[in-house]
Amino acid sequence: MIALEHLYCRAGDFQLADINLSIAAGQYGVLMGPTGCGKTTLLEMMCGLRHPDQGRVFINGNDVTALPPGHRGIGYVPQDAALFPTMPVAEQIGFALRVRRRPADEIRARVETLAAQLSLTHLLHRLPQDLSGGERQRVALGRSLAAQPSVLLLDEPLSALDESTREEMAALLRQTQRRHALTVLHVTHSRQEAARLADTLFRLEAGRVQETPLTALQGG
C-alpha cells in the first residue's frame, strides 16, 4: 500500500502542493501529467531521494518519510533504466542482495529466477551498452525486484521503446505485478499505457494530484 499525506515540495520552476494519494495493496496505480509537472519529483520523494518540505509518505502503513531510500522496501525503475555502466546484467540483478551481504548461493538462485521470469537468461553476461532499449528496461525491472520490495515505482518505463517492444513490456509489467503481488505506481503521459495497465488513475496538474475515474481514458 502507498499513501502520501499533505506532501509539499518546491523544486525548480514548480511547486507540488498538498499532494494526497493512496493506492491499495496489490493495485496498479498510474499517474499521468504533462511533461515537467513534477511526476519524477514525486517519485523521488517516495523513494527518499528528495525530502518533502512538508507531509508524510506511508508504505504498507508505516511512515517512511524519515527513512533512507534503501530501508523503504521500494523498487525503483527510473526513466531510461539508469543501469550501472560497468556491471554485467547478472551483477545488476544481484546488486541489492550483494549490498545486503546475502550468501552467494541465494544471490545466484534469485538472479536465475528473475532472469528466467524476465527473459534475460541469455543476456546475463552482457554489459548495458550491448543491450537494446527493451532489454535495458527488463534488467532495470529485475534489479529493482531482487530484494523483494512490496512497492514498485516506475518512471515512464515504456517511453523510450518502439511500439512492439512497448506492448511486450506492458504485458510483462502486468504479469510481474501479479506474480510478485506488488503495489505499483507507474508514471506516464501515454493514455494508451494508462488504459492498458491502470487499476487506479491519478492526474498531476498545476502542482496537485487528483484521482480520476478510468472512464476518463475512454474517447478523446
Add this chain to the structure above:
Amino acid sequence: MSDAAKPRRFTLFWATLALVTTLYVGFILALLFATAGHSSPEQFIAALRSPEIQRAIQLSLATCTAAAMLSLLLAVPIGYLLARGRFWGKPLVEALLDLPIVLPPMVVGLCLLIFFQTPIGRALETVVPFTYTVYGVVLAQCVIGTALAVRTMRGTFEHIPERPEQVAMTLGCTRAEAVWRVTLPAARSGMFAAASVAWARSLGEFGPILVFAGATRMKTEVLPTTIWLELSIGNLGAAVAVSLLMMVLAVLVLVAVRCVGQRP
C-alpha cells in the same frame, strides 16, 4: 560504418582547419627534432650514465608517482563535491583550488617556504620535515598536480549521470557505498587521466621545487633541476640529453592517457 565514422568531404572549411593544425603540430615537431638534433646518441648515453643524472631520474620517477597518487587521493573527493555538491561559497572554493595553476610557480614555492616558518608549519615539520627535503619535492609537485587532477575528476564526475547512484541507494547502499560500487568503477579512465596529468605536470615542475626543496645534487635534484644545473655550468649536451628523456616520458604519458580515454 556509422555516420560519425564516415570521412567528411574535403571542403575549403576542413582544408583551412587541417592547414592550421598541420602548421602548429609541425612547429611542435620542429621543436622536438631540433632538440634531438642538438644531441648525439653518445652524448645521450654518457649523460644517462652519470650517477647524478641517474639519481635525478630515480628521484623524479619516485616523487612524481608519489605526488600523482596523493593528488588523486585529494582530487577524487574534491572533484566529486564540486561536480555534485551545491553549497554557499562554491565559486570561491573553485577559485582557490585553481590558484596554484594561475600563480607563478616561484610564488607557490615561496608560499610553501613561508608557510613552514609559521607555528602550524613548524609543528608539521616535527612530524615530516618538508623544507629542503625529498618530502618537500613531493609536496611542491603535489600542490600543482592536485589542481589539475581536481579539474579532471570534476569533469569526469560531471559526465557520469547521478541517477544510477541514486538507484543504488534505493537498493540499500548509503551514498558512500553507491559512489564506491557504481560511480568510481565508471570513473576509472578519468582517475587514470587525472593521475597521469598530475604525474606529467609533476615531472616538469621546477620553480616551487627550486625555492622550497632546493637544488642539492644527489639529494633533492629532479630532472628539471638537472637541466638547470647542467645549463648553469655550461654543459649543454647533458642538459639536452635530459630534456630529450623528459620529452620521451611526457609523450608516453600523453599517449597512454589518450589510449585509455578512448577505450569504450
